[in-house]
Amino acid sequence: MSVDQDKPSDAQPSWPLARPTALLVLADGTVLEGQGLGAQGEAVGEVCFNTAITGYQEILTDPSYAGQIVTFTFPHVGNVGANEEDVETSNPAAGAGVRGAIVHAPITDPSNFRSTRHFDGWLKARGIIGLCGLDTRALTALIRESGMPNAVIAHSPDGSFDVERLKGEAARWPGIDGMDLVPSVASTRAYEWRGAPWRPGEGYGETKGGRFKVVAIDYGVKSNILRLLTEAGCDVVVAPATSSADEILAQKPDGVFLSNGPGDPAETGKYAVPVIRALLDRKTPTFGICLGHQMLALALGAKTVKMRQGHHGANHPVKDFATGKVEIVSMNHGFAVDPATLPDNARETHRSLFDGSNCGIELTDRPAFSVQHHPEASPGPRDSHYLFRRFADMMARAER
Template sequence: MTASPWTKTKPTAVLVFADGTVIEGQGVGATGKAQAEVCFNTALTGYQEILTDPSYMGQIVTFTFPHIGNIGANDDDTEDLTPAARIGAVGAIFKADITEPSNYRSASHFDAWLKARGIIGLSGIDTRALTAWIREKGMPNAVIAHDPDGNFDLQALKALAAGWSGLEGLDLARDASSGQSSNWTQGPWVWDRGYSDGDGKAAHIVAIDYGVKRNILRLFSGLGCKVTVVPATMSADDNLAMSPDGIFLSNGPGDPAATGEYAVPEIRKLVDSGLPVFGICLGHQILALALGGRTTKMHQGHHGANHPVKDHTTGKVEIVSMNHGFAVDSKSLPEGVEETHVSLFDGTNCGLRLVGKPVFSVQHHPEASPGPQDSHYLFRRFINLVRERQGQPALAER
């Protein structure tokens, strides 16, 4: 694979694969170089939310939608809890050059935002060809580099890409997690009004932060929950000492088996406590490990906002957001653990529940941001498990 035929000027950015393949284009955003896994995302909107999702830590995102930048960037659409730490994608790849912002919510040009965020960008390449390459051969390890003068030591970059171990066996949740406990009060965004705080009177939810997204916490707050965010490494005993009404296991980056080395024993204790437990993405995967299942590395992963998933408990098909490169092996789930959701793209597992206990999880992102809101009901499903334990009437899932 080489530079696109319309690239006329000297390349100022390159993508170098471990096998020596080089893609040339024009650099945008931050300068420098970064090792990472290359994936593609098929979402039509939400590029800022995607790049700031902590689950993309250690990855370079190829956007299949060709025009990126038209809504600019702002402070409201950032998804990681600590923007100063810049936890999320390290690189981004676009077909066209970044477009000028044309949106009333824009606070800065997207290129300036990428620079401030430290994300290295590559534009002007055939992203369809790259996407097809990933679909055929899997997500490659690579180095993305941007130098305005176009000076690259390709052999050194190839060696750097080949020397990276990749995401398998890598625990990134510890680095993506909060360093200390904190309270979250901000509710969902409402058009023309922005964010408002919840009252925190309905229930107390402890959210274990493996790299949590803000919109997950907002939806809990919007349902009247007091939300306490705690580090990934906090013990089950310390979590239970806060007298929560429910436990949430968040999304996050890296290999679930590596994170599970310290998380799984604590999650087992939380499940045994009898409290309602709800997991999303990485939280789903490590819950599966805690219940006796296995996880595997996917060939190309699921990244986008147009994935069809069937909920076996309702029979409905939802269009959802997804972002994961590992999956739960549904055949490994032991007796007493039921598959509740499945991808209609490839049949992979997208949800489970523990029979007889208020414990369930999903692989996809019901909080959306970006993406359709078909699965928002899952938050009400969880809160209804809490309300049942409290002796309160159930909310309509809708």
């Protein structure tokens, strides 16, 4: 990615402009025109769509979106401005994982009591290239029918583009399939996490100690996941994705958490799977979310598959077979666990009611479970918060 963010500004350009100042160039040579937002420059990535109607800041700072250009299906994005509280990136050393943002309507002036700056200026400060003015419904339909395309998003205020070069970049980019993107977003050092969930009128607090010690393996962990672990009574130590089993067990954890993250799980699994297998052999209580769910499945010998359009949104219905309830959940993933490849000691616990894909597993012979969706609800409904309590209950049983 190359961006110009030397002079971040909250100034919003006037609309409409005389000529396109941003392009989305697909790998097949299709060129879509719009108006530029945020950072200037160009970036290559995989184009997906997200159906959430709130939480654009949380979405664009979710490390799981590394390598992707997010198209928002909701037409009005940015109208409540931006702040520094609704950021999900837990690793301050990591840059913006997302490669770009596509919205339909021009950004209006912010109208929200929590806003501290204009969304356009926030994009620019974080180095995120934006584009508005596209028919996002048509782009969403294209992704739905043909899959997530590789593309270059480019923003030049003077409307000057080398279109042929951009076409070549989009066509040459190999895509996320086969990429390990965890190193671009995960922490390289271990640290303690003390943050607590946000409270109205108070903001974020700090915990003063919990009953259980949990090591969270960071594949690109979201901040609100860590906050909900502390709320469930955990003292959390965040460990790098490349940590060895001995380094993790040296912390004497009551449980291990496998985090969300970006990229092809099979590639990350080359170094993560042996560690997870060693932890499972010790019967360490284990809980995984998103990429962590896929890592657990791979450690059991199952396989993952690339999805055509992925699941990205805050309105996905998932059935929990343990309770019989249907939950509405947040999702963000482009790969899925193939349930037909799960071993006999793993049973399916959750399933998508949109397409029947696997959304959760648990082991029958060891204390471990995982889900594909995002129970931390950032953004999204809180139907699945109970899963953090389920993890705490598992650790309590292991103490007996």
